[in-house]
Amino acid sequence: MSISPTDRVANDRPAAPASRRPAGVRPARWAPSMILVAILIAVWESYVRLADVSPRVLPAPSRVVVQGWANREVIAGHAASTLQVTLLGFALALAVSWIIATCVDFSPWLRRAVVPLLVISQTLPIVALAPLMIIWFGFGILPKLLVVALVTFFPMTVGLVEGFASADRDSDRLLRSMGASRRQQFRYVRLPSAIPRFFTSLRIGITYAVVGAVFAEYVGASSGLGIYMSQQKNAFRTDLVLAAVVVTALCSVVLFLSTYLVQRIVAPWAAEDER
Known part of the structure; x- marks a missing residue:
C-alpha cells in the first residue's frame, strides 16, 4: 500500500510521550513565585498592623480575605458577568484572528496591506475608544x-501570521514537487508550524482579555467586576476593591493555565517543544 507525500510529512512528526507534563503547569515552576507572594503578603500584613x-x-490582607468571603455571593455574580464578556469577546477576537x-x-x-494596519491599530488608545463604543452601540x-x-x-x-511564515521552506518545496495543492501545504506544513507561536500569543491575549473586560465595565455596565470595583471605591470600601482585584487576578491565572491544557489536547507535540 502506497503512502501519499502529505501523509508522510504529517506522520514524520514524533509523538509526545503521554506521561510528560507541559512546562507551564508544573508546580515546581511556580514555587518561587508563590514563596515571593507569601513573603510580600506577610510584610503587608505586618506593616498594616x-x-x-x-x-x-x-x-490588611486578612481583612481583604474576610470581607471578600463575606461578600462572596455578590462578587461571584459580578465575576461571572466579567467572565462571560471575557470569553465571548476573546472568542470573537480568536475567530477574526x-x-x-x-x-x-x-x-x-x-x-x-494588512500587517501595517494591524500595527497601526495598536497605536489607537483603548481609553478613548471605549467611551465611543458606548456611544455607538449603547x-x-x-x-x-x-x-x-x-x-x-x-x-x-x-502570532499566527509569523507562525505561518516560519514554516519550513524545504517541506513546502517538497510538497509542491509532489503535486500538493496550496491548501495541502497549508494543512500539513504551515498550520503545524504556527501552532506553538499561536498558543504563546493565545496566553498573552487571554490575560489581556480579562483586563479589557474589566476596563469596558468601568466605562459602562450594570454588572461585572469593573463596575463592582467602581462602586466600592466610591463607598470607600478599599478592602472589597482589593478582594475584586484578587478575584480578577485569579480568573486571569485560571484562564492562562487552561491554555496549556487546551494545547496538551489539541497539539501535544507543540507542548513538548516548550519543555
Whole structure:
C-alpha cells in the first residue's frame, strides 16, 4: 500500500510521550513565585498592623480575605458577568484572528496591506475608544465584547501570521514537487508550524482579555467586576476593591493555565517543544 507525500510529512512528526507534563503547569515552576507572594503578603500584613493604617487607606490582607468571603455571593455574580464578556469577546477576537491570518498567508499582497494596519491599530488608545463604543452601540454587551476583541486580537493575529511564515521552506518545496495543492501545504506544513507561536500569543491575549473586560465595565455596565470595583471605591470600601482585584487576578491565572491544557489536547507535540 502506497503512502501519499502529505501523509508522510504529517506522520514524520514524533509523538509526545503521554506521561510528560507541559512546562507551564508544573508546580515546581511556580514555587518561587508563590514563596515571593507569601513573603510580600506577610510584610503587608505586618506593616498594616504595626503602623495602624486605616482600612480605608490600606486594609490588611486578612481583612481583604474576610470581607471578600463575606461578600462572596455578590462578587461571584459580578465575576461571572466579567467572565462571560471575557470569553465571548476573546472568542470573537480568536475567530477574526484566524480569518485574517489565513487570508494573509494565502495572499502576499494582502500581507503587505494588512500587517501595517494591524500595527497601526495598536497605536489607537483603548481609553478613548471605549467611551465611543458606548456611544455607538449603547450599554449592552456588544460594546464590551468589541473592547475585549480590540485588546486581544492583535497578539493572536501576529502570532499566527509569523507562525505561518516560519514554516519550513524545504517541506513546502517538497510538497509542491509532489503535486500538493496550496491548501495541502497549508494543512500539513504551515498550520503545524504556527501552532506553538499561536498558543504563546493565545496566553498573552487571554490575560489581556480579562483586563479589557474589566476596563469596558468601568466605562459602562450594570454588572461585572469593573463596575463592582467602581462602586466600592466610591463607598470607600478599599478592602472589597482589593478582594475584586484578587478575584480578577485569579480568573486571569485560571484562564492562562487552561491554555496549556487546551494545547496538551489539541497539539501535544507543540507542548513538548516548550519543555
